[in-house]
Structure formats: structure tokens, C-alpha cells
Amino acid sequence: MANQIDRDQVQHVASLAKLEVNDAQLDYFTDQLDQTIGLFETLSAVDTTNVPATSSVTDQLNTMREDVADNWGEQAALLKNAPETQDDYIKVPAIIDESEAN
Amino acid sequence: MTYLNQDLADLHQALSDKKMSATELTQDTLANIKKMDSEVDAFLTLNEEAALAQAKQLDDQGIDKDNPLAGIPVAIKDNIMTNGLRTTAASRMLENFTPIYSATVVNKLANLDAITIGKTNMDEFAMGGSTETSAFKTTKNAWDHTKVPGGSSGGSAAAVASGEVLAALGSDTGGSIRQPAAFNGVVGMKPTYGRVSRWGLIAFGSSLDQIGVLTRGVKDNATYLSAISGHDIHDMTSSTNDVPNFAAGLDESASVKGMKIGLPKEFLGDGVAEDVKQAILNAAETYRQLGATVEEVSLPHNEFGVAAYYIISSSEASSNLQRFDGIRYGFRADDVKTLDDVYVKTRTQGFGDEVKRRIMLGTFSLSAGFYDAYFKKAAQVRTLMIQDFKAILKDYDMILGPVAPTTAYDLGSEVSDPMTMYMNDILTVPVNLVGLPGMSVPAGFSQGLPVGMQLIGRPFDEGTLYKAAYTFEQNTDFHLKTPKVGGQN
Structure with missing residues (x-):
């Protein structure tokens, strides 16, 4: 195929996106992404010299409002959505792996 | 209760005249959905208890005669937040997620006493064109249960087409309202x-996403759009433009006389099936007979739309979906020892393959060394496409074309072939890149499956599209045909 991306690059992109791709899936994803990036390559045929980039099509410039908070008191409801909590906090595994400390 | 032979005006009249109570309507709607959904699988969650409670309250206080939506059930796509009602975006990541607030569109409908009846199936995080990337179920086309319903708003389209509801909200990032509407007639x-405010819509491609409406009739669609439109302090990109009553003028006085319609030659190119082409040429002829002018025009950069779209939408998606990290809400993987484990295992187990593909494509397009060649290039091509459409709409009131290159295809035939699936979006994605209003209207049948025509208008000129669609509808009979579903015809 087009060879726009190889297995190592797919593995690298997956790690940037916090995804794990195992060996069995690596060929499958590499092949599909390679084809799609080959499609992306077709844009190189378009002359875009001096053409500005468009990142949004909204007609709104800025929206201002009074700096007043209006959504207090939702702590309990928010915590109910968290996978694991303790007291009034969201609980997560240790950030620093203590087994490496000694 | 089937909605196949009803419209908003009929139902409102029946409720106002107390020929039927909101409670009866809600009960009958739920019973019919349960029966029909054994065939079409359009719904992920029903809002049974709350809907009946709301209906009872409405019956107690009486239906407002001036409020056409009061007491009438509506379905909501499952990527639109509903306070207290499970909202999954058809992903394992949000399988047990219950929002603590509602999207602005849901609040607007609730304030008008519309009844949220349930949440409809979709492609996972709205990524797909067949609703088959849903983590939970396979929705069927209302006309042929061996065919896809289209996507990503396939549940909403199938629910409306099979008479389960009169109206459903969908979202459209690259065709996700128009294509399933076309596939389901x-x-x-x-x-x-x-x-329309995007606040409370689970974000996919933020510069492309819009919420919209699916209905059987044009006028009902117009009524619902007026109800959900308008500026919202919570969405900086929502417009402060006035919201017209889009349904006003959709009566005998509506006409397309003198209207100028552009038919882009690129929309009838090689990839478009003959039966679809023929339906669009017939529609053009109908418009000519009704007094409009239809002329060939050109969108020279159209062929680059799919590439530009998949770069931009995937890049925005890779950024938007970073929030699904297993910390604050949604799924968290079990077997985790470190914080990085939480992120990686949660995302690896929680997302399906199509979502992973898009995240990786986006991450790649934005990554160092590739940004200029991909993301920036696509954003520049987007500018050229905007100029193409602007040039045509300077001289023409609207653009006519097909919605999709084919009618609904077989279930299972494309879901593992992303390139074919992506190329099928060639007629719908340009409209999102450019930000214009686009509409799908029933315009024919081929081998028993509906064909949709697409009308594309000037910015904020949905009114002209509704007028043209209504005039077409009143002068054709495609919208009168109903699918054979649940033993009905």
C-alpha cells in the first residue's frame, strides 16, 4: 500500500493518545491508518499558497458575561459520577510508583 | 400508537380538545416503541417513569393551546445530555453514565412541555455512518431490516421512519442527520x-458539530427547529441571529417560483449510483415544473472534502476525547496499579475500534512533523471550499444534490472497511466544513429503499430550504409511503 505510516509510528501515535495496541491489532490498525493517510496525501495536489487556514466558521467574535458563578453546590452530584471516591475526593491509584523509591 | 399517519397539528388538536390525554399518548407511544423495537432496535434507553410523570402533570394543568409541542413525545440521540437519564454516546466508556445536567436543546424542549421519551442508538461517539459502531446494539433500517439505518443518528432516523415517534433530535458532524434521514426516507x-447551541452535546468535532431534527414531515421539522434554536450563553459559537418561526408560510402560499437552484456537477459524478442520480434529476425537473430555475454549477474542491474532513474531524476528536480518562466519570478499568494504567487501560478497554482509529488519525495529523502537511493543509483546503460555496450561493438561492452515493447498504458490509465508509461521506461532509445548513428530503425509491435529496442553503437561511422542501413535499408523494414494520403497512 501507500506506506504513509509503519508499525512503529502507529505504536508511537497510540502511546501519545494513551491507547494500547497489542501485536495482534498492530497490523490491522497499521494497514487501515496507512490507507486513510494515503487519502489525506491527496490534499498535496491542492495549491494553498497564501490561503489562510479556517479553524472555525462561527460568526461570533466574543461572548461576554458578568463574572458571577451560577453553578455552586454540585459537589455531591459530581462525585456520584466518579468511578471511585473517598470522603469528598475522587480516588486514583498512586501517581508515584513507590516500589521504585528504594 | 403509531406516528406514521400523524403530524404535529393533528396531535396538538387531539390533545387540546381532550380527545386524548398526554398520559394516554405517552403510554401508547411507549407500548408501540416496545413492540417496534423488537424489530428496529432504535432505542438504547426509555425514559418511562419520568415521561409518564411529566405527562400526568401536563394533564393536570391542561395543554396550552398555543404551544404545539406540549405533551408530545420526542426522542433524543444518546450523545445529547439528559439530566438524570443515562447518556452513553453508545460507548462502553459511558455505559453507566447519568448526567447531572441537560443539554440546552433538551431544556428548551422541556420548557415547551415536550416529553423526552427515550434515547436513541448511534455510532459510538457519533463516529460512523451505519450505527454499527454502537457498543450496544445494531439498529435496522425501517424499510428493510437487513440494511443499515445509516448513521450516526441511525436510531433517531429509524425511530421516526418506523412511526415510533414524530420527531427525534440528532447531531450532524459530517452527515450524521442527513444520511440516516435519506436511508430511512x-x-x-x-x-x-x-x-443551535451545542452545550450538552458530547463533543466530537467542535467546529463541525450541530444538533438538528429528524421528522416525517417538513413542517413539523421546521417547528421543532425554531424551538431548539437560539443564542446560548453556554456556547460561545451559538449565534445571536434572530430565530424565525420557520413553519410560518409553509402553507398553500409556499412556492419556488423564481427560485434559482444550483446543481453541482461534482455531486452527480462517477461514484454516485445511477438510481440515486436519476432521483435527483427527477427532483430537478420537478423544481423546474414548479417554476424554479435549475442550472449546473461547479464545486471544484469537492473531491478533497473527505480528506480535509477526516483530518479536521479526527484532530478535533482526538482532543475532545482526551477527557475520557477514567478519573472523574464514566468507565474505569479494573486491573490498574498506576495513574498511567488508569488512562491507558481505561481508554483501551472503553473505546471501540472506530473511535481508536479516529483518535490515532487525529493525533497523527496534529503531531510534530506532520501538522503542516495534514492539519494545516486541511484547514486551508477548508477555506477554498468555503469560497466555492460562497461563489455559487451569491447567484443561487440554494444547492441541490444527493445526500449519499447509494441507498442503504447491507448490514455488516462496510463496518470493517473504513476507507469505503469514509468515501461515502463525500456529499455531506463539505456542508459541515463550510458551516452551511443542509437538509435531506425524501425524493424517490429504488428497489424499495428511499432516496434522499440534499438541499444546501446560505448561512442562517434554513427558511428557504424549508420552503423549497415543503413545496416539493406537497407536489410529490414519496413522503406518503410508509415502511412495512410491526405488521403495518
Whole structure:
């Protein structure tokens, strides 16, 4: 195929996106992404010299409002959505792996 | 209760005259959904208890005669937040997620006493064109249960087409309202970017996403769009433009006399099936007979739309979906020892393959060394496409073309072939890149399956599209045909 991306690059992109791709899936994803990036390559045929980039099509410039908070008191409801909590906090595994400390 | 032979005006009249109570309507709607859904699988969650409670309250206080939506059930796509009602975006990541607030569109409908009846199936995080990337179930086309319903708003389209509801909300990032509407023979409107608040819509491609409406009839669609439109302090991109009563003027006085319609030659190119082409040429002829002028025009950069779209939408998706990290809400993987484990295992187990593909494509397009060649290039091509559409709409009131290159295809035939699936979006994605309103209207049948025509208008000129669609509808009979579903015809 087009060879726009190889297995190592797919593995690298997956790690940037916090995804794990195992060996069995690596060929499958590499092949599909390679084809799609080959499609992306077709844009190189378009002359875009001096053409500005468009990142949004909204007609709104800025929206201002009074700096007043209006959504207090939702702590309990928010915590109910968290996978694991303790007291009034969201609980997560240790950030620093203590087994490496000694 | 089937909605196949009803419209908003009939139902409102029956409720106002107390020929039927809101409670009866809600009960009958739920019973019919349960029966029909054994065939079409359009719904992920029903809002049974709350809907009945709301209906009872409405019956107690009486139906407001001036409020056409009061007491009438509506379905909501499952990527639109509903306070207290499970909202999954058809992903394992949000399988048990219950929002603590509602999207602005849901609040607007609730304030008008519309009844949220349930949440409809979709492609996972709205990524797909067949609703088959849903983590939970396979929705069927209302006309042929061996065919896809289209996507990503396939549940909403199938629910409306099979008479389960009169109207459903969908979202459209690259055709996700218009294409399933076409595949199911219903009316689907993707409004101008900024017409409807995106607050509470689970974000996919934030510069492309819009919420819109699917209905059987044009006028009902117009009524619902007016109800959900308008500026919202919570969405900086929502427009401060006035919201017209889109349904006003959709009566005998509606006409397309003198209207100028452009038919882009690129929309009838090689990839478009003959039966679809023929239906669009017939529609053009109908418009000519009704007094409009239809002329060939050109969108020279159209062939680059799919590439530009998949770069931009995937890049925005890779950024938007970073929030699904297993910390604050949604799924968290079990077997985790470190914080990085939480992120990686949660995302690896929680997302399906199509979502992973898009995240990786986006991450790649934005990554160092590739940004200029991909993301920036696509954003520049987007500018050229905007100029193409602007040039045509300077001289023409609207653009006519097909919605999709084919009618609904077989279930299972494309879901593992992303390139074919992506190329099928060639007629719908340009409209999102450019931010214009686009609409799908029933315009024919081929081998028993509906064909949709697409009308594309000037920014914030949904009114002209509704007028043209209504005039077409009143002068054709495609919208009168109903699918054979649940033993009905």
C-alpha cells in the first residue's frame, strides 16, 4: 500500500493518545491508518499558497458575561459520577510508583 | 400508537380538545416503541417513569393551546445530555453514565412541555455512518431490516421512519442527520453552524458539530427547529441571529417560483449510483415544473472534502476525547496499579475500534512533523471550499444534490472497511466544513429503499430550504409511503 505510516509510528501515535495496541491489532490498525493517510496525501495536489487556514466558521467574535458563578453546590452530584471516591475526593491509584523509591 | 399517519397539528388538536390525554399518548407511544423495537432496535434507553410523570402533570394543568409541542413525545440521540437519564454516546466508556445536567436543546424542549421519551442508538461517539459502531446494539433500517439505518443518528432516523415517534433530535458532524434521514426516507435538517447551541452535546468535532431534527414531515421539522434554536450563553459559537418561526408560510402560499437552484456537477459524478442520480434529476425537473430555475454549477474542491474532513474531524476528536480518562466519570478499568494504567487501560478497554482509529488519525495529523502537511493543509483546503460555496450561493438561492452515493447498504458490509465508509461521506461532509445548513428530503425509491435529496442553503437561511422542501413535499408523494414494520403497512 501507500506506506504513509509503519508499525512503529502507529505504536508511537497510540502511546501519545494513551491507547494500547497489542501485536495482534498492530497490523490491522497499521494497514487501515496507512490507507486513510494515503487519502489525506491527496490534499498535496491542492495549491494553498497564501490561503489562510479556517479553524472555525462561527460568526461570533466574543461572548461576554458578568463574572458571577451560577453553578455552586454540585459537589455531591459530581462525585456520584466518579468511578471511585473517598470522603469528598475522587480516588486514583498512586501517581508515584513507590516500589521504585528504594 | 403509531406516528406514521400523524403530524404535529393533528396531535396538538387531539390533545387540546381532550380527545386524548398526554398520559394516554405517552403510554401508547411507549407500548408501540416496545413492540417496534423488537424489530428496529432504535432505542438504547426509555425514559418511562419520568415521561409518564411529566405527562400526568401536563394533564393536570391542561395543554396550552398555543404551544404545539406540549405533551408530545420526542426522542433524543444518546450523545445529547439528559439530566438524570443515562447518556452513553453508545460507548462502553459511558455505559453507566447519568448526567447531572441537560443539554440546552433538551431544556428548551422541556420548557415547551415536550416529553423526552427515550434515547436513541448511534455510532459510538457519533463516529460512523451505519450505527454499527454502537457498543450496544445494531439498529435496522425501517424499510428493510437487513440494511443499515445509516448513521450516526441511525436510531433517531429509524425511530421516526418506523412511526415510533414524530420527531427525534440528532447531531450532524459530517452527515450524521442527513444520511440516516435519506436511508430511512425521512426529513433531516442540519442547521447552520451556530444556529443551535451545542452545550450538552458530547463533543466530537467542535467546529463541525450541530444538533438538528429528524421528522416525517417538513413542517413539523421546521417547528421543532425554531424551538431548539437560539443564542446560548453556554456556547460561545451559538449565534445571536434572530430565530424565525420557520413553519410560518409553509402553507398553500409556499412556492419556488423564481427560485434559482444550483446543481453541482461534482455531486452527480462517477461514484454516485445511477438510481440515486436519476432521483435527483427527477427532483430537478420537478423544481423546474414548479417554476424554479435549475442550472449546473461547479464545486471544484469537492473531491478533497473527505480528506480535509477526516483530518479536521479526527484532530478535533482526538482532543475532545482526551477527557475520557477514567478519573472523574464514566468507565474505569479494573486491573490498574498506576495513574498511567488508569488512562491507558481505561481508554483501551472503553473505546471501540472506530473511535481508536479516529483518535490515532487525529493525533497523527496534529503531531510534530506532520501538522503542516495534514492539519494545516486541511484547514486551508477548508477555506477554498468555503469560497466555492460562497461563489455559487451569491447567484443561487440554494444547492441541490444527493445526500449519499447509494441507498442503504447491507448490514455488516462496510463496518470493517473504513476507507469505503469514509468515501461515502463525500456529499455531506463539505456542508459541515463550510458551516452551511443542509437538509435531506425524501425524493424517490429504488428497489424499495428511499432516496434522499440534499438541499444546501446560505448561512442562517434554513427558511428557504424549508420552503423549497415543503413545496416539493406537497407536489410529490414519496413522503406518503410508509415502511412495512410491526405488521403495518
